[in-house]
Amino acid sequence: MLADILKDPRFNKVFSFLMGVFLILLLKPVCKGDSCFTYKAPPMKDMRDHAYKIGDTCYKFVPKEAKCPLVGVVEPFQWTAPSSASS
Numbered sequence: 001m002l003a004d005i006l007k008d009p010r011f012n013k014v015f016s017f018l019m020g021v022f023l024i025l026l027l028k029p030v031c032k033g034d035s036c037f038t039y040k041a042p043p044m045k046d047m048r049d050h051a052y053k054i055g056d057t058c059y060k061f062v063p064k065e066a067k068c069p070l071v072g073v074v075e076p077f078q079w080t081a082p083s084s085a086s087s
Contacts, residue, residue, distance in 0.1 A: 005011055029036060044063055051058045 047061045047063055051060045053059075
């Protein structure tokens with residue numbers, strides 16, 4: 001009986017479909033939104049020694065220490081580890 005079911009062409013199609021769905025679910029990324037990305041600033045030495053091309057214009061960044069205001073500070077280069085649990 002089991003051998004007959006395994007040889008049935010309909011079973012093969014259903015089994016292949018289910019295996020495909022399983023692979024998609026297995027390989028789906030577990031992070032969502034911005035948690036999939038890691039933002040990291042380049043080292044200060046690289047910022048001083050290299051020019052960066054943005055569009056058709058090149059920029060050379062000169063780091064300058066400044067006091068942080070009490071409000072409105074943007075921290076674009078934060079390291080966040082992608083979560084391994086899906087939520």
